[in-house]
Amino acid sequence: MSKFEFPPSIRSRPVYGTLEARPGKTHLMIADAEGAEAILAVATPDLMAATHIIYIPKGTDYADKLRALKPAQFYEGPTYAASVTRIQRVLQDAQMGLQVYLAGTEGLMGQAQNEAMKAGIPHTAIQTEHRGSIARRMQCVHCKGITEDVETDPFVCSHCGLNLFVRDHYSRRLAAYQGVCIDAEDPGNVPPQKGIYE
Amino acid sequence: MSGAEKIAVRVTEVSPLNELVTRFKFEPVAGGLLPTFSGGAHTVVEMRDGDITRMNPYSLMSDPFDQTAYTISVRRDDEGRGGSLFMHKNISVGDEITISNPVNLFSLDLRAKKHLMIAGGIGITPFLAQIKQLDRAHGNWELHYSCRSEALGSYVDYLTNTHPNDVEVYYDDQKQAIDLENLLDGQPLGTHIYVCGPKGMIDWVRGKATELGWPREAIHYEEFLAPQPGKPFEVKLAVSNKVIQVGERESLLEAIERAGVDAPYLCRGGACGMCETSVIDYSGNFIHRDHWLEEDEHASGKKIMPCVSRFEGKTLVLDR
Numbered sequence: 001m002s003k004f005e006f007p008p009s010i011r012s013r014p015v016y017g018t019l020e021a022r023p024g025k026t027h028l029m030i031a032d033a034e035g036a037e038a039i040l041a042v043a044t045p046d047l048m049a050a051t052h053i054i055y056i057p058k059g060t061d062y063a064d065k066l067r068a069l070k071p072a073q074f075y076e077g078p079t080y081a082a083s084v085t086r087i088q089r090v091l092q093d094a095q096m097g098l099q100v101y102l103a104g105t106e107g108l109m110g111q112a113q114n115e116a117m118k119a120g121i122p123h124t125a126i127q128t129e130h131r132g133s134i135a136r137r138m139q140c141v142h143c144k145g146i147t148e149d150v151e152t153d154p155f156v157c158s159h160c161g162l163n164l165f166v167r168d169h170y171s172r173r174l175a176a177y178q179g180v181c182i183d184a185e186d187p188g189n190v191p192p193q194k195g196i197y198e
Numbered sequence: 199m200s201g202a203e204k205i206a207v208r209v210t211e212v213s214p215l216n217e218l219v220t221r222f223k224f225e226p227v228a229g230g231l232l233p234t235f236s237g238g239a240h241t242v243v244e245m246r247d248g249d250i251t252r253m254n255p256y257s258l259m260s261d262p263f264d265q266t267a268y269t270i271s272v273r274r275d276d277e278g279r280g281g282s283l284f285m286h287k288n289i290s291v292g293d294e295i296t297i298s299n300p301v302n303l304f305s306l307d308l309r310a311k312k313h314l315m316i317a318g319g320i321g322i323t324p325f326l327a328q329i330k331q332l333d334r335a336h337g338n339w340e341l342h343y344s345c346r347s348e349a350l351g352s353y354v355d356y357l358t359n360t361h362p363n364d365v366e367v368y369y370d371d372q373k374q375a376i377d378l379e380n381l382l383d384g385q386p387l388g389t390h391i392y393v394c395g396p397k398g399m400i401d402w403v404r405g406k407a408t409e410l411g412w413p414r415e416a417i418h419y420e421e422f423l424a425p426q427p428g429k430p431f432e433v434k435l436a437v438s439n440k441v442i443q444v445g446e447r448e449s450l451l452e453a454i455e456r457a458g459v460d461a462p463y464l465c466r467g468g469a470c471g472m473c474e475t476s477v478i479d480y481s482g483n484f485i486h487r488d489h490w491l492e493e494d495e496h497a498s499g500k501k502i503m504p505c506v507s508r509f510e511g512k513t514l515v516l517d518r
Contacts, residue, residue: 024411025383094387097411120311120388125413 002034002131007197013168014106016130025097027051028090029071030112032080034132035104036062042101043069052090054083056108080108087112091119103129107137107148110175123172134197139176140164146176152193154182163190200462200472201242201253202298205232209293210267219320219352220286221259221271227294231265235300237328238392238420241268242298242466245284250448251455254281255422255467257324257394258300262331268297271352273320279427279447303470304394304420306331311388313339316376316403318395319346322353324420325394329361340364342381344395347371378406392418422467423487425449428508434515435459436478450504454518461504461518468506475502475516482511 006013019042027050029039036055040062043051052073057063063076077083091098100116102109109128117123135149145159153166157179164179171178183190211223226232235258245252256270275282289295304324306313313332315325322343332339341361345351347369357365368374382391391412393403400419407417427447434441435454444453451473454461464472468488477500486496488503495501502509502516 022411023409091387096382096385096387096389096416098387099411120309120386122309122413122415125415 002037004130004134004197006130006134009168012170014110014128014170014172016109016128019101019103019127019129021047022099022127024099025050025095026072027099027101028054028094029101029103030054030083030087030108031102032056032104032108032132033058033060034062035102035108035129036060036066036131038103038129038131039101040065040069045070048072054087054090056080056083056104080111084111084115087115088119091115094119100126101129102126104131105133105135105149106130107135107175110137110170110172114172114175117172136166136196137176138164138166138179139171139174140179142181146174147179150179151195153196154190154193155179166196200460201464202301204244204296204298207232207268207295207297209289209291209295211269212289212291215271215352216350218350219271219273221269222285222289223260223267223269224295224297225267232268233299234265235262235327236302236305237262237331238304238306238324239300239302239327240304240324240422240465241270241300243270243285244296245281245288247280247284247288249456250445250452252279252281252284252448252452253463253466254285254424255465257304257327257420257422259323259326260330262327263334268300271320271323275424278424279449281424301464301470303465304392304418306337306392307390307416307418308335309388310390310416311338312386312390313337314381314385314389314391315339315341316391316393316395316399317341317343318393318399319344319350320352321393321395321399321420323394325392326353326357328392329357340366342366342368342376344368344370344374344376344399378403379410382407382410382412390416390418394420397421420469421489422465422469423489423506424467425451425506426487426508428485429510431482431509431511431514433509434513435518436515437518444508449506450502450508454504459518463505466505468503471503473503473505475504475518476500477502477514478517479513479515480509480511481513482509484509 048071051071053071135151138150140157143160147158162181165182167178169178206227207224213221240255240257260269272285438459442457464470471490485508487506
């Protein structure tokens with residue numbers, strides 16, 4: 001089961017859709033882990049002939065299936081950080097008529113969306129589909145450090161060690177949700193940890 | 199009062215440019231400075247023509263940072279209801295008239311990496327102000343300007359002299375046309391397109407760009423519709439409890455205003471949506487001319503944009 005229905009929330013919280021093939025000159029698809037399933041679902045030979053796939057497996061074994069789609073270009077990166085310079089380079093050389101498709105975890109989609117926005121694509125024109133882990137990329141509002149793949153609420157900031165409450169308040173610029181100290185008034189009074197959507 | 203705030207101005211220059219287009223310059227009667235504006239903005243000019251008050255929107259074409267005066271260019275429309283003819287024939291230097299504060303429904307998206315402008319005929323005017331604004335910010339832009347002939351090419355000399363490398367002019371009578379597909383193909387990522395001109399040109403550019411995968415958010419357009427004359431008709435205004443007659447050469451909105459009813463408006467050209475009015479009852483046919491309402495709304499018989507749309511039939515009752 002790679003699909004998860006996020007509960008309705010505040011307007012700040014990103015909402016994801018289902019990838020659909022759109023008319024375009026070229027297509028850039030960026031995905032991690034189970035995000036590959038969304039690409040497999042939308043792929044057609046015509047679409048793939050003009051598609052560049054950038055994929056980060058995160059320990060999954062979808063890469064061969066994506067390669068078998070015969071995209072115009074295929075790149076497999078070990079991590080997002082290792083792939084981001086390639087993403088930037090592809091966007092820098094791209095022309096109008098490029099369609100961007102993002103699939104997988106919120107952290108991957110948020111960061112790749114941020115690169116596409118910086119390259120001049122309106123964020124509303126970028127397609128997204130969530131698949132796989134429901135972990136979040138969090139920013140500590142106190143020390144500004146980013147903690148990746150947060151699955152519990154509250155959690156401990158990996159930079160400053162504060163106990164942080166997981167908010168739905170999201171920043172497109174940072175590609176992260178906001179984490180706020182939960183025991184500032186009464187240090188040590190921390191509610192028990194649970195899953196973010198439990 | 200509805201609409202944007204009003205400014206009393208004096209006409210300080212009337213310059214015929216060619217057979218069809220005349221430029222007007224306005225300076226504030228009270229002295230001081232006019233409000234600044236952004237490229238693409240328009241002002242609504244009030245024309246008192248006997249009993250009739252017409253209010254037509256015209257794009258501001260002067261430098262947005264020059265607050266001493268505004269200039270507009272008016273193309274004479276011999277077929278229209280007489281607004282542009284009135285400007286050409288009855289307005290002269292020294293006249294005092296009323297215009298509105300600038301309103302912008304066609305602004306630049308300053309997040310764009312490049313601004314690609316396409317103008318047809320008198321649609322050139324908003325771009326003149328936008329170009330001044332972009333030049334100051336060292337913006338990246340180019341203009342493709344299509345006109346009927348050299349004689350009718352308003353501001354062609356000015357544009358090609360000041361920006362020889364950024365302006366391309368096409369003359370219909372020399373069978374020159376914008377090669378749109380090749381123009382759009384190869385534009386760098388982050389390019390926004392702006393089109394102002396006749397409806398056919400706007401539809402053509404929007405259609406082609408969409409077909410080539412340009413995002414809707416990167417396609418900007420402005421088409422002012424002048425209200426067209428039509429058969430007179432009667433309207434009941436339910437809220438104000440008045441029955442009014444709409445004359446052949448006035449718009450429904452102007453007739454409502456003439457009856458002393460304050461109705462909301464902004465652009466008076468079917469674009470902004472401000473004057474949207476609910477229909478309570480009708481028996482007859484709507485002549486919808488706006489590009490605000492969706493097709494299904496036009497078909498529903500529940501809404502009308504009184505600035506440009508008309509009605510033919512027995513009964514029309516509006517929630518106004």
